[in-house]
Amino acid sequence: MKPPHLLKIAIPYLLLLSILLTAAAVRAMDARRRWSSAAAEGVTQFSMAQRALHIDLLNARAGLIRTYDPVNADLTATDDALSRLRELPSDDEVRRAVADLTAATARQEALVERFKTNNALLQNSLARFAANGATETPGRDVLSAWVLKLTLDTSPPTVASARAALAALPRAANGSPRAQLSSHARLLVDVLPEGDRLLRAIWATDIEQRLARLETALEANLISRTYRMRALQFSAAFALALLAAAVVMLLLLQRLQTRELAAQAANARLSAAIAMPLIDTGGSTFVSRVQEAVDHLACHINARRLQLRIPELADQSIFSWPPGALPDDWLAPFAEAAEQDGAWFDNRVLAYHHRLTRYPAIAHAMQQAGVSDLVLLRTTHPAPVLIGFEPAGPASAQRHDHLAGTASALAAIAHGANRELLSIERRNLDRTLAWARRMEAIGVLASGLAHNFNNIIGAIAGYGEMGRGRTRKGSATRGYFDEILIAARRASDLVDEMLGFAKHSRSGKRPIDLRDILEETHRLLAAANQDEAMFRLDVPDGPCPVSGATVDLQQAFLNICNNAAQAGRGGPVAMVCDLVNLTERRRFSHGSLAAGRYFTVAIVDSGPGVPPEVAARLFEPFFTTKAAGTGLGLSTAWEIVRDHGGTIDVTNLDHAGACFTVWLPAAAEAATSAVLREGDRILLLTASDALSHDSRTLAGLGLNTIELPLSTGAEAMIDAVRSSDAVLVSAREVRTVGRLVHEMLPTLGARPLLLATPANLTFPCSRVVNLSHPIDGSEVAALIRERAGTLA
Incomplete structure (x- = not known):
């Protein structure tokens, strides 16, 4: 599944996850706020109830309040606050702190209840004491003084002194006001210290510290809730970020897809623009349209320099952009360097200035040509085509659409080149068939004429011999018969050449050594011309294996060398043999050859050269520029060489003379021992x-x-x-x-x-x-x- 499809599926899920996490974060934030508010209200209510309780207890001790409703209200408020704190959803630490505070509050309430009882007795006794003291009772001042002192100071020494003072008073009669006053005084001496002790015990319950611990636990719990809330907020933000990133990535991918589709459309238009004109071409039309395709391609990929080679095309196989700005050999060093470095990968080479350490041969070639970046592409099917260009920059060369466009254009040119090659082969075949039909007709005619001429020549020669035998030696008549016999022999030789030319089949071919044929030809030429120095032979030291017919090839070399000797008017003739490896198809003056290994035999004369009007008809049968020529020597040699899969290249030398170069395919070296x-x-x-x-x-x-x-x-x-x-x-x-x-x-x-x-x-x-x-x-x-x- 492609990434855009995955993103399209993931985006709805990310959106749902973002909504859920955002809702959870909002709920957590609201729950934290409500929990924090409830906890703060509970603690505040408890603290205020405690303070009010303390104040009301002191007021009750001082007798400022007559009922305990405020104290009870304070205790109820305390219980309510504890209930609210216990109901809060919290962790174990908070629950333990609330439980500890509840236990302390329970102890405090028990002490408050005892205080209330004690204080009620105290207030009642004080009231009775005050009522009894209204009358003039002996010793009242002393008791009042000690009671007043005890209300202000209930320390043990004061209590002891008060007890001693009460004991020193004279005993009063039972039921008398004095006795009652003394009883209330003794009761006050017991109750006042107990009430103060209960108050101190109430203060000593350490509720403030327990409340502080509870506040610490609540604060820790609040921090934990804050962390959880922030984690949810972060998760929601992260999910939203992922959603935004996915949306942005999807938009970018869609943009890239749009760009890719646009590039594909542009490449399709480029291929169509290149392929359509190359469908129906021929000759110069093909060359001009390929050059237009190269110009179009160079502009499409924004190339600085570009060159394209079609090796199989012998003529006009190199196309450059800008036109005329590059030498024909600009691309060749790069291709050779790529082979040396083994840089071809998937029929392409991408060489940039920052990665040339991997390709030393390419780096050297680029440095020599002044190229910083280089792209090479090739195709071998249906026809070999090589293209190289200098891009505007590495980023431009690495663009997939540029490479794809170049590859598609290269394929279109390769198909066009293949059609052109097929058309050339078809034209060559048509010419070959026409030539064969023409030669067949000429052969039939020559064969018939030769047989008839042989009969006539035989009669002329026979009667000539008979007439010569009846003449005197040295007479003019014998001279006439001698000339008749010489002409008959010349006519017989011409008839033999015509019969040899008329043969349609050559001798059987087998592996032979071309060097042996050339050496034998050299000996025959030297003997026939009685001048060994006239013909110079230069052959390689090793064997020169070809597949052919010895007699036929020797005849071809003899005919060409005799023609060279006649053209040079007795001047020297050189025969030089060499081995040439063609890396691509090459066109010559007469015909063309595919890539491969060939032995060449260059036959150079010292004559005036071959005029252009003669070169076109050089190998036509019966075409000759010599007065006594038959026009069959070179045409026979041409037929023999073509029958051996080769060709003859005719060129004029700069100084003087002509060079006939015979090209013959090299054969495998025959082993001298058993393979x-x-x-x-x-x-x-x-x-x-x-x-x-x-x-x-x-x-x-x-x-x-x-x-x-x-x-x-x-x-x-x-x-x-x-x-x-x-x-x-x-x-x-x-x-x-x-x-x-x-x-x-x-x-x-x-x-x-x-x-x-x-x-x-x-x-x-x-x-x-x-x-x-x-x-x-x-x-x-x-x-x-x-x-x-x-x-x-």
Whole structure:
């Protein structure tokens, strides 16, 4: 599931969670406020009730109040406050503090009840004492003084003194006012200290400290509730932040999607704009439209410099932007450096100035070209195309839409190039067929004329010989017959050339050494011209293997060299052989060649060169600029070279003379010792659709094949290698061959490895033998010897 879809699902849940957490935080805040208010009111009510109780008790002690309703009201208020505190939802600490305060309050109430009883007795006695003291009773002043003193001071010494003073008074008669006054005085002496002791006991219940502990516990509980409330608030805020982040992220992703869709639409328009004009093109039209596509692409990706190469196109295969601002070899060093550094990944190379330490060869090439950032892309199907450009900056090069647009444009150009290549091949085939039909007609005509001419020439030569035999030696008549016989021989030679040209099939081809053919040709030319120094031969030291017919190739070289000798009017003729590796298709003066390994034989004369009007018809049959020429020598050589898969490139030298360069495909080097033997088990790795055909080819050569497709896993392939005597890999893709070779090399041992590839890859291993693709039975047959001998 994509991230935008996940966000769309998560946002409603985050919104619900945010609402719930916000509601919980509001409720917690309201509950905390109500709890705090209730706790504060309870504590305040209890404190005020305690203070009022103390005041009312003192007033009751002083006799300022006659009833205990205020005290009872204070006790009721205290109980109410405790009830409110006990009803508060709280933790254990608060509950313990409330319980402790309740117990202390209960003890206080018990003491207050005792005080109330004591104080009632006291007030009653004081009232009776005051009433009895109204009369003139002996000793009243003394008792009044001591009672007054006790009301102010109930300390033990004062109480003892008062008791002693009462004991010193004379005993009065029972029931007399004096006796009653004395009794009340004694009662007051007992009650007044007890009342004060009860008050002190009430003060000593330490309710203030217990209330302080309760306030501390309530404060701690309030802090805990505050933390919980803030945790809920934080959670709600966090959920809201997540919700906001999700919404922002969704908006950003939707914006990115919109941008991606816009980029895709732009890339689609770019591909359409590039592909549509390339559907129906040809020749110069294709070149101009590819250049327009390159200009369009460069503007689309905002490239500073851009170059595109189509290697298979021999003419106009390089397209640059800005037009004319880059040399044709601007892109080549980057591609070579990328191969050296192994920088290709998924057919692209991204080289920026801050990461060039990974690619030393690319860094050097970029430094030489003055490029700071570089992007390379390539495609191999349906046609190889390479593009490289310098972006406006690393960020621009890393944009996925730019890379995707470039890749899609590259694919469109590759399809257009493939159509153009197919069109070129079709035109070449049409020309070849037309040429073949023309040559067939010429051959039929030449063959018929040759046979008729042979009969006529035979009669002329026969009658000439008869007439010559009847003439005298040295006579003018014999001279005439000699000229007739010379002309007949020339006509016979011409008829032989016409018959040779009229042949439609060449000799069978086999692996041969081009060096041997050139050396034999050099000896024949020197003997025919009786001047060995006239022809100079320069060949490589090693063998020059090609697949061909010795007689035909020798005839082609003899015809070209004789033409060069005639054009040079006796001047020197040089023959130089070399091995050339074409990395891409190249067009020559006459025809073109695909990438591959070729042997070239350059035949250089010292003549005036080939005029342009002659070069176009140089290899046409019966076309000649010589008075005594037949026009069949070069055309025969051209037919032979083309029949061998090569071409002839004709160029004029700067100083003087012309150069005819014969290009022939190089063949695999034939082993001088046995690489394979009849009956060997050979592991064949090839495409699935070619397995049966290639297997039959090898079986026809006496080899036992183990057939596996190229897609076989490494483990199964290695097991098959170990059970075989040799391995043959036939593949079109270079990467497939490289992977298989590197996987098999450690397990090959002494087994030879044969590679059949279009590019004739060469690996640094003595056991590798290169063959052409598809598998040619004659090449494999050349590697097979009878059982005698050992493996190379």
